[in-house]
Amino acid sequence: KLICRDIGLPLIAVINCTNNLDEFVLGKYIPEGNQFIFFRSEVTEAIEWGGAVVFEEINFGNPKHMAFLNSLLDDNGFVRLDNGKVIKRHPCFRFFATMNYGYAGTNSLNKALFNRFEAKVRIEDLSDEQIKNLLLQKSSVTPKIADDMIVVYRKVQTKIKNEQREQIVSPRDILNWAKQSEDSDPLTAAEFTICAISEDDEQFEEEIWDIAKMKFN
Numbered sequence: 001k002l003i004c005r006d007i008g009l010p011l012i013a014v015i016n017c018t019n020n021l022d023e024f025v026l027g028k029y030i031p032e033g034n035q036f037i038f039f040r041s042e043v044t045e046a047i048e049w050g051g052a053v054v055f056e057e058i059n060f061g062n063p064k065h066m067a068f069l070n071s072l073l074d075d076n077g078f079v080r081l082d083n084g085k086v087i088k089r090h091p092c093f094r095f096f097a098t099m100n101y102g103y104a105g106t107n108s109l110n111k112a113l114f115n116r117f118e119a120k121v122r123i124e125d126l127s128d129e130q131i132k133n134l135l136l137q138k139s140s141v142t143p144k145i146a147d148d149m150i151v152v153y154r155k156v157q158t159k160i161k162n163e164q165r166e167q168i169v170s171p172r173d174i175l176n177w178a179k180q181s182e183d184s185d186p187l188t189a190a191e192f193t194i195c196a197i198s199e200d201d202e203q204f205e206e207e208i209w210d211i212a213k214m215k216f217n
Contacts, residue, residue, distance in 0.1 A: 004052045009094060012046035014054045017061030025065060026081055038083040047072065047079060050092030058097040059106040066113065069095075073116035100168075128154075131171050139178035145186055148215040149174055152194065155211050167204070169197050187216040 004011045015021055027040040046053050055061070068079050077089030097117070099109065114120075126134070128150050135146040153174045160167055173194055180189035190212040198205035 001054070004094075009092065010046075010051040012051035012053055013042035014056060015043070017055055017057045017059075021055070021061040021065050023065055026068060026079060028082065038081070040081070044079070044081065044087060047089055047093050048087045050090040052094045052096060055095075055097040057099060057106075059099040059109050061107075063107060063110060066110075069113055070110075070116065073113070126171050131174060134171060134175060135178045138175055140182050141178045141186075145181070146178065149177060149186065152190075152212050152215055156194065156197075156208055159207070159211075165204070167197050167199060167201070169194070173197055185216070187212060190216065 001011060003009075015025065025041060026044050027038060029036040029038050031037075043053050045051070055066075058066070071077070072079050072089060073095060077093075079087050079089075081087065100106070131150055131153070132143070132146045135141055135149065136143065141149070153169060153171075156169050159165075160169060177186070177189055177193035180193050183189075190209070194212060195205050195208045198208060
């Protein structure tokens with residue numbers, strides 16, 4: 001989004017693949033009076049006239065709804081709409097996608113599609129200092145509590161990695177924990193935030209709870 005802003009490229013559409021990506025991503029027929037009219041989507045407009053499109057969480061999307069990306073991002077870029085019209089990719093069209101690795105419910109991205117991306121960037125985990133700044137800016141916890149929360153976060157993160165668990169803990173979970181602590185205390189808030197990442201694994205939940213108690217009991 002910042003790139004588009006800085007180079008003056010219109011950001012036409014942001015698609016959340018977890019709930020908005022469907023078979024009508026390029027457009028669909030809609031009843032109008034006694035007939036059906038084909039209405040093109042914002043994605044199609046960007047492809048034909050130029051602009052940027054972002055697919056958020058692309059590895060959550062249904063692969064069959066993304067099949068058109070292979071031809072769109074190929075050397076001769078084009079898409080075929082349901083009304084039969086073929087749209088050529090505009091020289092100023094740009095496609096971006098984001099994804100998180102390892103989340104439950106995600107799909108492995110098709111290798112042919114993955115290889116069509118001209119640039120791939122993997123963003124590493126935030127540093128402790130970055131997370132601390134986030135907690136202090138977005139919540140009212142003290143620096144000491146923020147430091148202790150980060151210690152718990154790192155221990156839970158290491159446990160997940162060492163035990164090869166499917167659960168994910170992220171800075172967002174720690175921020176939720178900090179915000180919940182504003183109306184109670186860190187240990188009470190931990191039960192409904194950081195401990196909740198265990199999902200239905202009661203033993204893992206107790207283990208996270210024990211880690212939190214070491215800092216906040």
